Every structure is written in structure tokens, then in C-alpha cells.
Amino acid sequence: MESNAAEQLAAIADARAAVADRLVTPWWYHPVLGLLVGAYVVAFGLGNSAARLAAGVCFAGGCVLLVKAYRRRTGVWVSGLDAGRAGRWAIAMGVMLGIIALAAVAVGRYSDLRWPVWALAAAGFTGTVLLGRQFDKALRAQLRAAA
Amino acid sequence: MSEPFDEVIHAPNRLRICAFLDAATSTEFGVLRELLGVADSVLSKHLKVLQDAGYVSMTKPTGRGRVKTWVSLTAEGRQAYARHVSALRALFDSPQLPTPSDDMKAAG
Numbered sequence: 001m002e003s004n005a006a007e008q009l010a011a012i013a014d015a016r017a018a019v020a021d022r023l024v025t026p027w028w029y030h031p032v033l034g035l036l037v038g039a040y041v042v043a044f045g046l047g048n049s050a051a052r053l054a055a056g057v058c059f060a061g062g063c064v065l066l067v068k069a070y071r072r073r074t075g076v077w078v079s080g081l082d083a084g085r086a087g088r089w090a091i092a093m094g095v096m097l098g099i100i101a102l103a104a105v106a107v108g109r110y111s112d113l114r115w116p117v118w119a120l121a122a123a124g125f126t127g128t129v130l131l132g133r134q135f136d137k138a139l140r141a142q143l144r145a146a147a
Numbered sequence: 148m149s150e151p152f153d154e155v156i157h158a159p160n161r162l163r164i165c166a167f168l169d170a171a172t173s174t175e176f177g178v179l180r181e182l183l184g185v186a187d188s189v190l191s192k193h194l195k196v197l198q199d200a201g202y203v204s205m206t207k208p209t210g211r212g213r214v215k216t217w218v219s220l221t222a223e224g225r226q227a228y229a230r231h232v233s234a235l236r237a238l239f240d241s242p243q244l245p246t247p248s249d250d251m252k253a254a255g
Contacts, residue, residue, distance in 0.1 A: 011166065
């Protein structure tokens with residue numbers, strides 16, 4: 001009985017490890033996502049209402065295409081909301097994007113300077129790449145850690 | 148008191164399917180077939196059992212190219228799988244607990 005349970009728990013661990021093996025993010029995934037974030041931030045900070053709306057639509061559309069490409073390549077999709085503890089990195093990315101977008105709007109509205117918006121876009125790009133890779137790493141470690 | 152075993156999930160291939168699906172949001176049919184190393188018909192049969200129990204949902208996104216089937220655990224499926232894993236862990240920690248096979252032997 002005990003060995004049967006042990007075998008089944010081992011089979012579960014193997015299946016979870018197989019998911020981790022599958023989740024090999026293409027090298028371009030996070031840089032492309034970072035570019036989408038950067039473009040969104042620039043449009044938000046320097047554009048008018050129409051540009052902001054267009055940027056929002058392009059950002060959402062770009063994210064959908066990116067997810068489709070990832071799913072087609074790996075055959076698996078793990079949403080940040082289904083990622084357990086590793087999902088904290090995805091939440092951190094969302095919070096970062098919100099803060100940077102608001103800061104870009106504030107700079108565009110209360111200042112004539114343009115460089116801070118470009119700096120925020122660069123920070124968005126870098127943060128997206130770093131947090132995205134950290135999410136992947138945490139998720140794979142979590143899947144391999146325990147059944 | 149330990150969680151009950153789930154007869155639908157208990158079969159080895161279905162347990163592996165559920166373990167894989169629980170770790171992901173959605174999975175392509177071919178990936179599951181590769182995981183189990185079985186024919187399409189065998190996998191379809193197992194998925195049908197899980198689908199009839201309300202544990203998995205299957206979608207075929209429309210679009211250009213070959214249509215692929217994507218499989219996900221439902222909320223009910225995730226709960227049932229979590230209960231089953233708890234029961235396995237309890238059995239592993241306390242081997243004197245009865246398994247479903249013991250129950251069947253006792254009934255027979």
C-alpha cells in the first residue's frame with residue numbers, strides 16, 4: 001500500500017517535472033514583451049487620448065499574439081494567476097507596469113521634459129525582462145520541488 | 148480523517164494526466180499523448196472519462212492551419228485532484244489506511 005502510494009506520488013512528481021521541462025521560454029519572448037511595455041509607456045506619457053487608446057489596444061493585441069506564439073511553440077500555457085507562489089513575480093510585473101504608466105502620465109502632464117518618459121520606458125523594458133525571467137525560473141523550481 | 152480517494156483519478160494514466168494539467172493552465176492534446184506514450188484513441192478515452200466526471204474541459208480554437216485540441220482541468224477537477232493527492236500523502240504517511248483496491252477486495 002505504502003509503496004503504491006509512493007509510486008503514485010513519484011508519478012505525480014514526474015508529470016510536474018515534465019511540465020517544467022516543457023516551459024522553455026523562447027529567448028525573444030520577454031524582450032518582445034518588454035518592447036510592447038516600452039511602447040505603451042511612451043504613448044501613455046507623450047501621446048494624447050487617442051494615442052493612449054491605440055497604445056492600449058496594440059499592447060493587448062501584442063500580448064495575445066505573444067501568448068499564442070508561446071503556446072504553439074511549447075504546447076503548454078501557465079498563467080501567472082495559476083502559478084502559485086511563482087505568480088508573485090507576475091503580479092510584481094503588473095504592479096510595476098501600473099506604476100510606470102502612471103508616472104509617465106504624470107511626467108507628460110506636469111512637465112515639458114521628454115527624457116523621463118523614455119527613461120521610464122527603458123525601466124519598463126528592463127523590469128519586464130528581469131521579472132519575466134525570474135517568474136520562469138521560480139515556476140520551474142516550484143514544479144520540480146514537490147508534488 | 149483523511150481525504151477520500153477519487154476512483155476517476157486513481158487510474159495511473161489519468162493520475163498523470165491530472166498531475167500535468169494541475170501544473171498548467173492549458174495543455175495541447177499532443178503533449179499529453181507524448182507524456183503518456185499512448186495512442187490518440189487511448190488518451191481520448193481517458194479524457195472522456197475525466198470530461199464526463201466534469202474534471203476537464205477541452206477547446207478547439209478556430210483559426211488557420213491544423214486545429215489543435217487544448218485541455219484544462221476545471222475548478223471541480225482541481226479540487227478533486229487536490230483531495231486525491233491529500234489522500235495519497237496521508238496513505239504514504241500512515242500506511243495502515245485503506246486504499247480503493249482494499250475497499251474493492253473487501254466488497255468482493
